[in-house]
Amino acid sequence: MRTTPDKQSVFSHVFSGLEDKKGMSDEPGKGSSDNVQVAVRCRPLSSGEKEAGHSVVVSVDVEQGEVVLTPPTSAGSHRRGEQARTFVFDSVFGPESQQLDIYNETARPIVDSVLEGYNGTIFAYGQTGTGKTFTMQGEKEPPEKRGIIPNSFAHIFGHIASCQGETQFLVRVSYLELYNEEVSDLLSKAVRKRLEVHVRPDVGVTVRDLSCFVVKNADEMEKLMTIGDRNRHFAVTDMNEHSSRSHVVFSVTVERSDVGPDGEPHVRMGKLNLVDLAGSERQSKTGAEGERLKESMKINLSLMMLGNVISQLVDGKSKHIPYRNSKLTLLLQDSLGGNSKTVMIANIGPASYNWDETLNTLRYANRAKNIQNKARINEDPKEAMLREFQKEIEELKRQLEEGSGGEEGEGEEGQRGKRKKRRREDNAGISPRSAAKVRVQLERERAELLKKTGLAEGERDSTRRELERKEEELAKAQEQHAEMERKLKDLSSKVIVGGVNLLEKAETQQRLLEQSARELEKRKKKEAKLTRKLQRKEAERVDMEEKYATLQDEAAAKKTRLKEVWREVQRTREELSNQRADFEQERQAMEETVRELSREVRLHQLVIDAYVPDQYQQLIHSHSTWNDDTGEWHLVGPFINVIITHYDIISVAWHTLETMSRDLSHHLMITRNQNGTPEWHTSPTTLGRSEFTLCLRGHSSADVSCIVT
């Protein structure tokens, strides 16, 4: 199931394809501008919030797509008496909303586009504990409680199963985690290995060495998701018993091959990125300390960078969008302002004590509405695997046919026949039928050999050896044949065609999804009918009004209109002043983060100054280079980097000119001299030419010295 893990691309740029089953898109490669779609989901009050007596400050108008945030009434709240805030979004969902409705309204159109060959991203954003993971993953049972990710599996394989004709599909998945600004592979055995993110002009953002798995049905996908989830970083915080401490991206790549009007197969490739972000949080509310605090700061910082990117994209003034300021924005580069159809689901809580955070999330989401993406259907992308698989299958079939196709030619002793047989033995092995014939022939030759009495001993031996050699060759050829058949079966099973059940256990899910999609369709039709009726009534009313209007009426109407305009001006003024106040608050929050960060930087500097002598700090400075691709500092050598994490613990890395890093800690020995001072030594045998001595003298860390010899 696993494919070559190297150079797997995440959020790849080159996506192309066709619009309908038969033909290619009229203008391959051309995209249309689409705004990022934004949905808001408000979860119900939790039992803890009810017990604590928190009031509800969020109301949702599904028809109008409106969310209203009313200021808290509790005496202690610093926001008491403020203006209510109203926001309008593409869709909004209240506390009673169902997982299936969320899927059908927000995710279904994106997944449909991915099946046509577009990139799609669905990401959940919001304060910690507001239901991002619930929305993206949901609960395992009952099926109605499943989230967007498992529903998309049922949708994808339900669609493939319903496809008729010659369309072939290849589906593969990968699952990555971004924890403390480091990317790792949740499906790898070396799950904590740090991976590098690169931006390649031809392919877009790629994660080197990220493994990907070809899947044949919805259940295999689900198993992989469960494996990855087990490796994810979670923790208990005051705000959430099962809080995600990392951002994760589950990617599904769907490649499809259709025969175009030119009679040739064409491949389209769509990639679906399902992103569950870690929640923004306040230290005072989550009770974070130590490691949790560090995680929390990294989470907040990356989300702040994401907000910054969103603002700059919307602002449109700056040509340079600071994607490289964090790994999160780098990974989301194509999804925000790039080649992708994107939906953002902003999760909020309804309780009064979260007023500030909820307002922040709504403001964030409101800004994101204006991001313009340029998704395109590309055709025949370079990194498609389906065509490679198809070619390999064809080649294997051809070779196997050659291996068994020469039966009529058996017995022909001409040179051509011999060449063909040799090639068959070399490449394709031999089919069981041909092998049986050859075996009969060999048996016959053996019997004849036994019958011959007048042969010299030497001649008999050489004939016997020849027979044995032929038998060995036959066995080898049969083995090759069986191996090729196995390979062919394996490859063919990975390339999926429609018309078969690919859902197994996910069948109920697919049924529920379809049923809910039908209900949604019915609801929409009913709504459209009502809207038309309302419009007719409104037109009738306007007609009547026009008929009976007098000058006096006109004057009254104008007066009313004037009043309305005046009210509008007042409202806008208030909104402007609210926005200024909000902006000020946001600026203060940013300043606080900057202060926290500078405190951390100072602490690091203190540790460095205390433990790393000046000459080594200068050495590090002079050997450090900034890599624009990875957004990181790299050390170039040869050079020994000494990091002291504890008085008695030293780790040493040797950096060669190629920036390869080797941890040398295990080559170090500690001894104490006659004064009792600890000294570190390296083992000369293991270090060879790059031998060096490292000493730690006295208790003062400033005495650490490191000499390369």
Ligand SMILES: Nc1ncnc2c1ncn2[C@@H]1O[C@H](COP(=O)(O)OP(=O)(O)OP(=O)(O)O)[C@@H](O)[C@H]1O
């Ligand atoms: N719409 C909802 N209906 C019912 N329960 C919900 C809903 N949304 C969230 N919950 C519950 O709220 C709790 C917190 O949800 P969840 O873990 O999904 O939050 P989160 O935003 O992912 O938090 P974090 O950022 O800390 O990971 C869970 O117990 C979840 O079951």
